[in-house]
Amino acid sequence: xxxxxxxxxxxxxxxxxxxxxxxxxxxxxxxxxxxxxxxxxxxxxxxxxxxxxxxxxxxxxxxxxxxxxxxxxxxxxxxxxxxxxxxxxxxxxxxxxxxxxxxxxxxxxxxxxxxxxxxxxxxxxxxxxxxxxxxxxxxxxxxxxxxxxxxxxxxxxxxxxxxxxxxxxxxxxxxxxxxxxx
Numbered sequence: 001x002x003x004x005x006x007x008x009x010x011x012x013x014x015x016x017x018x019x020x021x022x023x024x025x026x027x028x029x030x031x032x033x034x035x036x037x038x039x040x041x042x043x044x045x046x047x048x049x050x051x052x053x054x055x056x057x058x059x060x061x062x063x064x065x066x067x068x069x070x071x072x073x074x075x076x077x078x079x080x081x082x083x084x085x086x087x088x089x090x091x092x093x094x095x096x097x098x099x100x101x102x103x104x105x106x107x108x109x110x111x112x113x114x115x116x117x118x119x120x121x122x123x124x125x126x127x128x129x130x131x132x133x134x135x136x137x138x139x140x141x142x143x144x145x146x147x148x149x150x151x152x153x154x155x156x157x158x159x160x161x162x163x164x165x166x167x168x169x170x171x172x173x174x175x176x177x178x179x180x181x182x
Contacts, residue, residue: 010037010092013073018062023164026072029054034076035088041070047102047110048092050085060181063167065110066156113173113180116149139175146174
């Protein structure tokens with residue numbers, strides 16, 4: 001079996017805009033296996049990851065960390081190989097000279113659904129913790145918090161960043177206070 005050895009160093013790859021001038025993510029990475037590096041507005045490395053569908057992963061990261069996703073570099077491979085992907089990810093982090101904050105203590109913010117309970121307003125918290133509420137009332141409150149956070153994310157991405165694609169969140173997760181793409 002031939003092993004792919006033509007993987008690029010991070011420095012040699014081209015910066016691609018996370019959201020192009022048409023308001024779209026880089027569609028050439030749909031259903032592509034690869035390693036990707038995400039950069040902020042000043043092109044400071046924020047996160048390195050790998051995926052079986054780079055496009056889908058980029059979409060998830062944009063929703064989870066919209067302020068950090070301005071530029072991306074991607075290296076695709078033809079066949080899935082966790083070893084190649086992990087080795088490339090580790091090599092890029094080493095090449096950077098330090099672990100990006102998204103690969104360190106903040107990794108969960110990049111790789112897990114958004115937990116809206118941590119961004120509840122004091123009023124929402126008081127309402128949620130009201131002893132008069134039963135479980136159904138709490139679910140309703142947390143779903144409303146999730147909808148508020150969803151609207152804020154959509155406004156940030158659609159209006160401020162010019163995203164022209166539809167973002168759909170998984171409605172079932174909202175009951176648990178989580179936001180993730182469907």
